[in-house]
Amino acid sequence: MPSEAIEREVEKFLFKEARLLDDWKFHEWLELFTEDVHYWMPVRTTRYSRESKAIAVLDRAHQRVDELANEDELAIFDETKQTLNMRVARLDTGQAWAEDPKSRTRHCITNIEVEEGDNANEVQVFNNFITYRNRLETEVDIFVGRREDTLRKEDGDWKICRRKIILDQNVLLSKNMSIFL
Amino acid sequence: MLDPRDLVDTDNWLISRKLFFDREVYEQELENIFARCWLYLGHESQIANPGDFISAYMGEDPVLVVRDSRGKVGAFLNTCRHRGMRVCRADAGNAAAFTCTYHGWTYGNDGKLVGVPGYKEYYYEELDMEQWGLVPVAQVESYKGLIFGTFDASAPPLREYLGDITFYLDKILDRCEGGTEIIGGVHKWTMPCNWKFPSENFLGDSYHFTVTHISAMKAQSSNMPSNIAAVRGQGFSTSPGNGHGIMIDWPNDASRPILGPPLMQQYNADIAEEMEQRLGPERANMRYSAGNVFPNVSFHVSPSIRIWHPRGPDKIEIWSWCIVDKAAPPEVKEAMRINYLRTFSAAGTFEQDDGENWSQCTESSRGIIAQRYNLNYSLGQHQERTSEEFPGQIGPRVSEHNQRYFYGRWVDLMAGTSWAEITNTITK
Incomplete structure (x- = not known):
């Protein structure tokens, strides 16, 4: 199990990341990711459970029960470092109208659990988020979900090399996803 | 019942803002359009x-x-x-x-x-x-994999309802042996806008592209031309009847970058011969950017197909899928999936800025003073023509040509005109 010191480091890392996002310091935020990062938020499908009696299944072979899309299916984000850079470059143009005027965001990160990673220099981090977004006059969105992050130590600094975002919505209750989670 | 002709001036192409927020208009649309159309x-x-x-x-x-x-x-x-x-x-x-x-x-x-x-x-x-x-x-x-339904037993058969839009739909649905398939999952999201704003945008709005989407084009400059005029290309808008419409690049300049990675461009070249065999030279070589089958299903070259579900006069729910050639190699399907979701899903670098427009256009239609001022749909009004190679009434690529045919059909249906009469009055 990772030490408490590492847990504390990870916690500080995630809080700092949240602050950079809320302060629109996206170039500094990008530095928190490795070059090979996969930043992924799959869509969700509402399905009956295997035990459900609401339907009588005709063909078990074609009855899916998993809510989350697979990696080769649709996602809201399916990004590399290059495309994250591109998204930030878009915001820099002064012509990204969905974020001009800007969103007011507050990323709240909780329930942080740090576990051993697949490699010696990595840790697996589970954390929940409540992200509030307010924009223009009365636009309000509240995004709640869980992130499964893999953090890797590179040159003495933690960096995110994989982020899986599980948003707790079926229909995205917003007119867009123009912020980062 | 509202008389839609009071709201749409088809001589000067001025449209009342009531179309975009009014509850009475909306209820009549549910009855006269959504309960009747395919x-x-x-x-x-x-x-x-x-x-x-x-x-x-x-x-x-x-x-x-x-x-x-x-x-x-x-x-x-x-x-x-x-x-x-x-x-x-x-x-x-x-x-x-x-x-x-x-x-x-x-x-x-x-x-x-x-x-x-x-x-x-x-x-x-x-x-x-x-x-x-x-x-x-x-x-x-x-129709070639796409399932449609209508609650109107008297509606004409689907093939007749689609009419000549099938000539263009085949470029998506029938360019390869095996047709198309849907990548798993649906993008669903909500938007506080009237359903007609996105429908008319995908139908025929080549005008907005270089203003609305300029940030995404600049950021993706690796595969987009620096000269933004080139993005619009040469081409035309066409309304092949029944309120449908599509935007076409023609004659096609093969060197013009497409919205997508090199793999997608290469794939288009790889299947060129098969496409020409199946569809003939005109359709093999043309490109489409986006279109809409009346009233609310749009397709886009990203490649995707989507529905703008009405949820009241000022709200929609968008359902959007990635549609690919079934026979395409896995790496090409993957390139299409990625290209679509990064550009035209809810987080898409292009899509985001569209929603900002449609929601604000809807919201600002509420004001009692604003309602006195009709919206202008006259762009390129007197530039119509027909073509030997391509079906439909043809207008300039950058025009509101398709939108006028869309709202023309909207007026016919909202007036409660029977299917037989509508078919007769439609300009083909």
Whole structure:
């Protein structure tokens, strides 16, 4: 199990990341990711459970029960470092109208659990988020979900090399996803 | 009933803002447009196996689209005939039968009522079960993989309703052996806008692109030209009748970058010969950017297909899928999936800025003073022509040509004109 010191480091890392996002310091935020990062938020499908009696299944072979899309299916984000850079470059143009005027965001990160990673220099981090977004006059969105992050130590600094975002919505209750989670 | 001709001035092409927020207009649209027209329900590949089902909507009515145990595709109002509970609450799955979880009425995947708890004890066998199956969608038909339905038994057959838009749809649906399929998953999201703003945008708005989407174009400059005028290209808008429309690049300049990675461009070159064999030289070489089948299903070169579900006069729910050639190599399908979701899903670098426009256009139509000022749809009004090679009334690429045909059809339907009369008055 990772030490408490590492847990504390990870916690500080995630809080700092949240602050950079809320302060629109996206170039500094990008530095928190490795070059090979996969930043992924799959869509969700509402399905009956295997035990459900609401339907009588005709063909078990074609009855899916998993809510989350697979990696080769649709996602809201399916990004590399290059495309994250591109998204930030878009915001820099002064012509990204969905974020001009800007969103007011507050990323709240909780329930942080740090576990051993697949490699010696990595840790697996589970954390929940409540992200509030307010924009223009009365636009309000509240995004709640869980992130499964893999953090890797590179040159003495933690960096995110994989982020899986599980948003707790079926229909995205917003007119867009123009912020980062 | 509202007279739609009071709201749309088809001589000067001025349109009342009432179209975009008014409750009375909206209720009349549900009745005269959504309850009458052919609406897109889904793709056959989503229900490939007996028992497969998907949930869908027709206007605001939930429907269940299901391939029955014998393999026949049907669609039914997704509401129990007894007390109205939704019969199926999942987005997709596989079922022989659906049980209402209120009192337990059970329906087969062909819509028939097959089980009623207490049929003997409480109904005394007096219920005629044959009469109480799920309400079927009056007509269900497919066009090259796309399943459509209409609640109007008197609506013309699908092929006739689509008319000459099929000439252009085939560029998407029939360019390769095996047709198309849908990548797993649906992008669904909400937007506080009237359903016609996005429909008319995908239908024929080449005008907005270099203003609305400039940030995405600049950021993606690795595969977009620096000269933004080149993005619009040479081409035309066409309305091939019945309110449908599409935007076409022609003559095609093969060196012009497409919205997508080199792999997608290479794939287009790889299948060029097959496309020409199947579709002829004009369609093989043309490109489309986006289009709309009246009233609310749009397609886009990203490649995607989507429905703008109405949810009141000032709200929609968007359902969008990635559509690819079934026979395309896996790496090409992957490139298409990635390209679509990064550009034209809810987080898409292009899509985001569209929503900002449509929501604000809707919101600002509320004001009592704003309502005195009609919207201007006159762009390129006097530039219509026809063509030897391409069906439809043709207008400049950058014009509001398609929008005018869309609202022309809107007026016809909103006035309650019969299908026979509409077919006669449509300008082809």
